[in-house]
Amino acid sequence: MTGFPRVPSRIVNCGAVRMSEFLNSAISAHLSWKGQLRRAMESPTSLNVAEAESDCLCSLGKWLQGTKGKERDSSEFKSLVASHATFHKAAGRVARLIQAGKQQEATAALEGGEFATASKETVKAIMALKTKLAAA
Secondary structure, three states: OOOOOOOOOOOOOOOOOHHHHHHHHHHHHHHHHHHHHHHHHHOHHHHHHHHHHHHOOHHHHHHHHHHHHHHHOOOOHHHHHHHHHHHHHHHHHHHHHHHHHOOOHHHHEEEEHHHHHHHHHHHHHHHHHHHHHOHH
16 A cells, blocks of 8 residues: 555545556546447437536545545646546536437547547546555
8 A cells, every 4th residue: 555545435435546556447437438428329318417527426426526635736646637627527518419319410529529628638647646646
């Protein structure tokens, strides 16, 4: 566990989880949104727009909001908070396009639009924070 703070058990209920593992799972979870949104194009009733657009419902969002102290002051942390919020706003917009039956616009957003950019930036921000924490 050296070098990484523990993730609160209320966020990850599988015992002692290293921060690097938590951040890796956050990357996977956020990358999986693209597939979830694609599948929702075929079955829009399975889409939870509120979950897509909220940056405080996922484990990463809960952790970001619950983190106190000096960790919040780092530029890497602040960058992740901002990019994570942008990611969920973009995911929510895509979800609303899907709900409205605007498949072409939703596909464009997923492939090269705002969602694609926000996804890349969020992964980059998670990796930057992971690197900073590993060096601490």
